[in-house]
Amino acid sequence: MKKISLAKDPTNIIITGVGGQGNVLASRVLAGMLVNAGFVVTIGETFGMSQRGGSVMSHLRISSSSVLSPQIPQGRADIVIALEPVEALRVLTRYGNPDVAVLANARAVYPMGVITGEYDYPLPEEIEAMLKKLSAKSWMIDATSAAVALGNPVLSNIVMIGALAGASLLPIDRRAFEEEVTKSIPHDKRPINLAAFDAGRKMI
Amino acid sequence: MNKLLSPAGAEVLFMGNEAIARGALEAGVNVVTGYPGTPSSEVIERLSEVAREKNLYVEWSTNEKVALEVAAAASFSGLRAMCVMKQNGVNVASDFLLHLSSSGTRGGIVLVECEDPGALSSVNEGESRYFARMLEVPLLEPANFQEAKDLTRWAFELSEKIRNIVILRSVTRMSHASGNVICGRVPQGRRTARFISDGPAMDPLRGPVVSTPVVVKHGLQQKKLAVAAQLFEKSPFNSYIGPGKPELLIITSSACFLYSREAVEWLGLQKRVGILKLSCTWPLPEKLLKKYLRLTDRVMVVEEVLPFLEENIKVAAMGMLKAVGVKTFYGKMDRTLPSVGELNPEIVSAALGKIMKVRPKAMSSAYVREVEKAATKIPPREQTFCPGCPHRASFWNINTALKLDGREGIVCGDIGCYAMASLWPAIGFHTVRTLHSMGSGTGIASGFAKLAAFGLDKPVMAVCGDSTFYHAVIPALINARHNRADITFIVLDNAGTAMTGFQPHPGIGESAAGDPLPVVDIEAICRGLGAKVAVSDPFDLEATGKILTSFMAEKGALKVLILKQVCALSPEKKGKKQFQMKVNEELCLGDRCGCNRLCTRIFRCPALTWDKKKKKAVIDEVICAGCGVCFSICPQKAIERSEAEP
Numbered sequence: 125m126k127k128i129s130l131a132k133d134p135t136n137i138i139i140t141g142v143g144g145q146g147n148v149l150a151s152r153v154l155a156g157m158l159v160n161a162g163f164v165v166t167i168g169e170t171f172g173m174s175q176r177g178g179s180v181m182s183h184l185r186i187s188s189s190s191v192l193s194p195q196i197p198q199g200r201a202d203i204v205i206a207l208e209p210v211e212a213l214r215v216l217t218r219y220g221n222p223d224v225a226v227l228a229n230a231r232a233v234y235p236m237g238v239i240t241g242e243y244d245y246p247l248p249e250e251i252e253a254m255l256k257k258l259s260a261k262s263w264m265i266d267a268t269s270a271a272v273a274l275g276n277p278v279l280s281n282i283v284m285i286g287a288l289a290g291a292s293l294l295p296i297d298r299r300a301f302e303e304e305v306t307k308s309i310p311h312d313k314r315p316i317n318l319a320a321f322d323a324g325r326k327m328i
Numbered sequence: 329m330n331k332l333l334s335p336a337g338a339e340v341l342f343m344g345n346e347a348i349a350r351g352a353l354e355a356g357v358n359v360v361t362g363y364p365g366t367p368s369s370e371v372i373e374r375l376s377e378v379a380r381e382k383n384l385y386v387e388w389s390t391n392e393k394v395a396l397e398v399a400a401a402a403s404f405s406g407l408r409a410m411c412v413m414k415q416n417g418v419n420v421a422s423d424f425l426l427h428l429s430s431s432g433t434r435g436g437i438v439l440v441e442c443e444d445p446g447a448l449s450s451v452n453e454g455e456s457r458y459f460a461r462m463l464e465v466p467l468l469e470p471a472n473f474q475e476a477k478d479l480t481r482w483a484f485e486l487s488e489k490i491r492n493i494v495i496l497r498s499v500t501r502m503s504h505a506s507g508n509v510i511c512g513r514v515p516q517g518r519r520t521a522r523f524i525s526d527g528p529a530m531d532p533l534r535g536p537v538v539s540t541p542v543v544v545k546h547g548l549q550q551k552k553l554a555v556a557a558q559l560f561e562k563s564p565f566n567s568y569i570g571p572g573k574p575e576l577l578i579i580t581s582s583a584c585f586l587y588s589r590e591a592v593e594w595l596g597l598q599k600r601v602g603i604l605k606l607s608c609t610w611p612l613p614e615k616l617l618k619k620y621l622r623l624t625d626r627v628m629v630v631e632e633v634l635p636f637l638e639e640n641i642k643v644a645a646m647g648m649l650k651a652v653g654v655k656t657f658y659g660k661m662d663r664t665l666p667s668v669g670e671l672n673p674e675i676v677s678a679a680l681g682k683i684m685k686v687r688p689k690a691m692s693s694a695y696v697r698e699v700e701k702a703a704t705k706i707p708p709r710e711q712t713f714c715p716g717c718p719h720r721a722s723f724w725n726i727n728t729a730l731k732l733d734g735r736e737g738i739v740c741g742d743i744g745c746y747a748m749a750s751l752w753p754a755i756g757f758h759t760v761r762t763l764h765s766m767g768s769g770t771g772i773a774s775g776f777a778k779l780a781a782f783g784l785d786k787p788v789m790a791v792c793g794d795s796t797f798y799h800a801v802i803p804a805l806i807n808a809r810h811n812r813a814d815i816t817f818i819v820l821d822n823a824g825t826a827m828t829g830f831q832p833h834p835g836i837g838e839s840a841a842g843d844p845l846p847v848v849d850i851e852a853i854c855r856g857l858g859a860k861v862a863v864s865d866p867f868d869l870e871a872t873g874k875i876l877t878s879f880m881a882e883k884g885a886l887k888v889l890i891l892k893q894v895c896a897l898s899p900e901k902k903g904k905k906q907f908q909m910k911v912n913e914e915l916c917l918g919d920r921c922g923c924n925r926l927c928t929r930i931f932r933c934p935a936l937t938w939d940k941k942k943k944k945a946v947i948d949e950v951i952c953a954g955c956g957v958c959f960s961i962c963p964q965k966a967i968e969r970s971e972a973e974p
Contacts, residue, residue, distance in 0.1 A: 142709065144897075152341075152506075159341045159508060166473075167341075167506040170448050177712035177934060191472045193586040194505030197594065197673040199691050213706050217699045222692060233951065235709040236753055239937050240929045243707035254702045258695070268950065276903075277950045 130163070134187040135294070136196045140215045141207030142233045143180050146281035150205070151182035154285055156304040157296050158186050168194025177236070179211055186294075203293050205284055208233050209251045209264065216258040225261040225293050229280055231268035263291060265327045271320060279320040286324025298325070332374050333381070336513040344476045344502040345370035347509050348440055351480025352410050353382060355436065356515040359402035361387045361395040363799065364828035365414030366449035367503040368442035372412050373829065376840035383518050386840040388831050391766075391799045392417035393424050396439065400428055403437035403493075404537050405521035408484050415443040415454040416765065420800070422459060425493070429463045430539035430549055432491045432532055435519070436484030442498045445632035446670030449500070451747060451763060453668065455633040460495050460610040461640070464549055466556040467610035468496045468565070471585035473507035479565055479607055481512070486559065490552040491532050499632060501583040501670070553611055560608035561615050570602025574623055576683060578603045579641060580630040584671055588630045591677040595686045612640050614648070621645055621652040628683065629659035632671050658683055710753035715935040716896030716953025718822050719746045721866040723759045724931065724961070725891075726789065726818065728869075729876035730759075737787035737880065738762075738776055740769035742801075744793035745827045746820050756930030760791065767792070767800025770817060774804055777813035787880045789816045795825040795833040797850055809857045809886045816879045817859070819850055819890045820866075826895040851890055859886040866891040869960045896953045905954025905972040909935075909947045915966035918943040923963050931961055 139154070141147045148169060155165045168183040185192040201219035204226045206212030212228040230248060237243040246254070248264075255262040265287055271279035289296050301321050305314050332350055334340045342350060349371050352360065362372045376386040385402075389395035392413040402409035413421065418441050425439070444450040460467035468483055470476040480496060487494040527534025530544070539545055560566065569589070570577075578601060580588045585605045592601050604620045606613075621627065627645075629638040638659040645655055658664040664679050665671065677688055713720040723746075730737045741750050741760030748754035750763045762772050773790035792801050797819055808815055824830040832838045834848040854861045860882070864872045872891065879887040894901050919925075927945050928938045935952035938945060945967070959969040 144714065155341055155506065159339070164508050165341060165506070168501060169504050169506075170500065177710070177714060179709045191474075191507050191586065193590045193673045194501050194507075194583065195587075195672045197590065197677070210706055211709075213702055214709075217703045217706065220695075220699065222695050231950075233934070234937055234948075235707050236712050236932055236934065237710065238707050239934070240756070240932065241925070241938060245707055246705045250705065254698075254705065257698045258702060272950070278903075 130186060130188060130295070132202055134185045134192055135202050136200055137184040137186065137203045137205065138196060138201045138215050138219055139182045139184065139205045140211040141180055142211065143177055145180070145207040146278050147180045147182055147207060150281035150285055151184055153282070153304055153308060154288070154296070155184055156308055157300040158294070160303055161295060161300060163187065164189060164191060166192045166194055179214060181215065205288060207280055207284060209248070210245065213251065213254055213258070216255070220258045222260060224259045225291070226255050226259040226263070227284065227287055227291060228255060228262070228264045229267040229284060230264045231266060231280070263287065263328060267324060267327070270323045270327065274316060274319055274323065279316065282317050282320035283324035283327070286321035287328050289321070290325040290328030298322070330378050332378050333514070334511045336511055338511045339508055340511060341506050342473055342477070342509040343370060343504065343506045344473055344498055345442070345504070346374050347473045347476035348480045348496070348498065349374040350509070350511060351477040353378070353514045354477070354512045355481045355484035356408055356519070357384065357410050357484070358407040358519055359385045359399055359409040360412070361389050361398045361409070362412035363389055363392045363395055363417055364795070364825045364831040365417055366828055367444055367500040368412050368414045368440065369828045369831060370503070371440060372840060373831070379841040388833065388840045390834060392420040396421040396424050396428070399437060400433065402521070403433040403435040405435065405523040407435045407519050407521050409435060409437045410440060412440045414450070415441055415456045416450070416452055417441065418456040418459055419454070425459065426463055427539045429465045429493055430542070430545050431537050432545070432549070432552070433487065433493050434491065434533060436487040437493045438480065438483040438487060439493055439495045440480070440498065441495060442500070442503045443633065444500050451743065453633060455636065457497060457610065457636045458634070464553050465492055466490070466494045466553065466608070468494065469581045469607055469609050470496070470498065470502060471582055471605050471607055473509050475565065475607060476502060477509050482565070486556060489559070490555050492549065492552045497582070499583050557611040557613060560611070560613035563608050563613070565607035566605065566613060566616055568602060568604050568620060571599055572623070574602035575600045576626045576628055577620055577624045578628045578630055579606065579637065581606050581609050581637060582632070584630045584632060584676070587671055587673045587676045590673040591680045594673070594677055595681055595684065595688060597680070597684055597686065600684065601680070606637070609637060610640070612644050614644050617641065617644055618648050618651055621648070621655065625653060626656050626683070627658070628664065628680070629657065630665065630671065630676055631660070635660040711748055711751070712754050712932060712934060713745070713748060714896050714953070715933055715951050716955035717745070718866050718891070718893035718895065719749065719820055720755060720931070720933065721869070721893070721955070721957045722818070722820050722891050723749045723755055725866060725869060725872045725876060727757050727759050729873055729880065732877060733787060733880050735786050737789060740773040740776070740788070740790040742766065742769035742790070742792040742796050744796055744820070746791060746793060755932050766796050767804055770801045770804035770808065773815045773817070774808040774811065774813040777808070777815045778811065787816065788814070789818060791818045791820055793826070794819060794821040794823065794835050794850065798834045798848070802853065805854070805857060805886070809859060812884070814883055814885065816876070816887045816889065819888065821850065821890055821892045822895040824895060824898060826897065830895070830898055854888040857886070859888045861888045861890065863890045863892060866893050867955060867957050869957070896955065905952070907954045907956035907959070907969040908972045909952055909954060909956065909958065910968050911945045911947055912966050912968050913942070913944050915964050916944045917964055921964060927958060927962055927967065931958060933958060
């Protein structure tokens with residue numbers, strides 16, 4: 125297989141969100157695309173009890189040669205994909221650096237402390253301004269609305285993967301997505317996932 | 329095609345647990361058993377998917393001890409068997425393990441235990457490596473994904489060679505992490521089970537399988553361990569990277585190898601620091617150790633949970649003091665590394681940097697200032713019960729009944745998602761007051777109920793999930809009944825081992841591989857014990873409340889309430905709403921209502937939110953699971969429900 129080169133080796137990607145948003149599937153699909161392209165991928169995840177309503181993160185480390193720690197060290201994320209806006213900020217405060225690129229879904233999922241009134245949730249414009257300050261490039265897109273328009277909010281994760289392809293931050297394209305979908309997503313769900321990918325790609 | 333059955337030579341992205349499962353397939357495993365527990369469950373889940381095609385017998389057993397016994401029978405009959413559990417499962421299985429390691433085994437048998445350093449999905453930071461030392465059996469610890477597969481495969485060969493069980497230890501960051509794995513060959517054909525036991529008493533393959541005569545068998549067991557140590561000396565799974573004369577030698581195992589290598593590279597210490605990665609960690613390969621200990625007088629041991637490796641290396645180094653000289657050790661015991669919690673590359677980098685007097689590149693101070701500013705704006709996100717979770721309703725019922733009763737009754741908790749009722753943020757009131765091992769809530773409740781004579785006269789309740797009931801509650805329940813412990817025992821039956829991913833249990837009429845099985849009915853068991861039993865739907869607050877109140881008032885009986893409602897995340901329920909929920913803004917009095925926001929402050933459903941501008945409750949349609957319970961809690965009847973369209 126012809127190897128495409130990476131802008132940075134390893135490239136460290138964090139996919140973050142809230143339990144139930146399809147974080148794990150998004151990381152598997154993205155990792156699958158990169159393994160198909162000939163890269164060595166290490167993913168670190170937590171699930172089980174840790175996901176119940178809490179913040180969820182997948183760490184992906186893409187290299188042309190070596191297995192890495194499944195945990196990205198502090199301050200060393202290259203790309204952050206957030207299914208929830210405040211989770212983008214949370215990840216940046218630990219893993220961000222001046223060169224990081226951020227792709228965030230604009231739709232908030234309120235933490236319990238916000239629902240109960242103990243904490244304030246930052247305004248969308250505040251979030252966008254902070255994302256800009258904490259990254260080299262940032263995009264905020266309404267992936268959930270696009271997914272709802274396709275019939276199921278859970279498709280936001282695939283919309284975000286489409287947006288990632290649209291942002292050209294990684295050597296992935298629609299063909300790579302089609303190949304991975306054929307391998308990992310049940311037959312009847314493939315067209316809707318392709319539609320979600322395309323919707324995301326067009327949002328960048 | 330199932331990814332687990334990828335052809336030999338294929339390079340596949342496997343989760344550590346999938347790599348272990350594939351390794352077992354490549355070893356020609358026949359029987360696989362276990363009890364679900366994060367981070368171990370996927371090993372059996374993946375193998376159950378290919379059980380029919382590969383002629384495997386895969387079983388979710390009632391608990392870890394039974395699982396190991398079932399696997400042992402296969403080994404006694406010459407088959408290859410694997411038993412899988414999380415760290416504290418080894419405690420449950422340990423009594424049998426003591427006797428099994430003494431009797432010896434026949435067909436290759438491997439105990440896979442997956443630990444959870446940092447307790448990411450556990451209520452303990454348990455450590456099981458000491459069992460290998462205490463019970464005198466070999467211990468293997470894979471340090472990457474390829475090795476997770478290859479070492480599992482080799483573990484079966486080792487077990488067959490020494491005719492004893494082998495423990496393979498993984499951790500969350502290995503089991504639940506993924507990486508590239510090159511597949512090997514899966515053998516064709518199937519072994520035949522033959523149990524021969526009428527041969528000479530001491531014949532390991534034809535005699536009776538017993539741990540007696542104890543002292544003789546114990547001696548034999550130690551000889552087996554010595555053979556394992558010999559094999560470890562030459563094993564390719566132990567390796568060294570680094571200079572010929574390092575200033576510091578890191579000795580490490582498991583995921584900590586990846587952290588250590590990254591720390592060395594990040595600090596640019598490749599020419600100054602060597603790493604000895606041990607994947608065979610008990611018994612220690614002492615000759616190998618001697619070879620590398622000679623290279624330098626400074627040694628750092630990097631490992632998670634307890635200083636198992638460190639202790640063993642120190643003891644071994646003392647025994648070879650003349651040959652290797654005096655060493656300075658760094659590790660958990662001198663607090664170079666933290667003694668609790670999981671490690672990661674930055675913790676190891678910081679410790680290594682301190683020893684080697686090297687500082688990692690610092691982040692620009694301008695960026696750090698922006699991070700600090702942003703951090704103050706980020707609301708914390710606490711764990712909570714999911715939208716539509718039956719447990720929220722169950723604890724609402726229990727809490728209300730306790731408040732109405734007014735005697736400050738005690739609720740003892742158990743292991744499952746419902747353990748979150750012991751945490752304040754999960755729900756707006758404290759309910760569960762004790763939380764220990766599986767089944768312990770009922771045992772503790774049984775004890776509290778006997779303290780009236782000493783002045784503790786309160787209603788006592790215990791809760792447990794359906795899978796936990798079968799696992800370890802039944803003996804405690806028998807104890808309560810027999811010793812007249814006056815408790816109200818509540819089964820939170822959500823139809824599956826929900827927290828770990830809906831594995832079936834004896835209450836579900838299905839095997840791991842999806843074949844029909846008879847159901848062992850919780851209600852019938854409880855009635856058989858002579859308990860007073862009631863069944864209710866926790867979503868029906870009125871009916872459930874009445875039963876709880878009457879149970880608490882009734883003295884001198886064991887009372888059992890089974891609360892049946894399927895988990896909101898279960899495949900049969902997920903994405904299907906029973907009710908369409910809506911807040912009637914005219915009826916909701918908001919801040920003016922005397923309820924003090926019971927709905928959003930106390931009930932704490934992520935889908936029932938508060939509109940700050942309107943000062944009214946509002947349903948988040950995207951998140952709402954449509955359980956309809958909030959309809960019953962609003963004193964104004966402002967939350968309306970209608971049957972959802974299918």
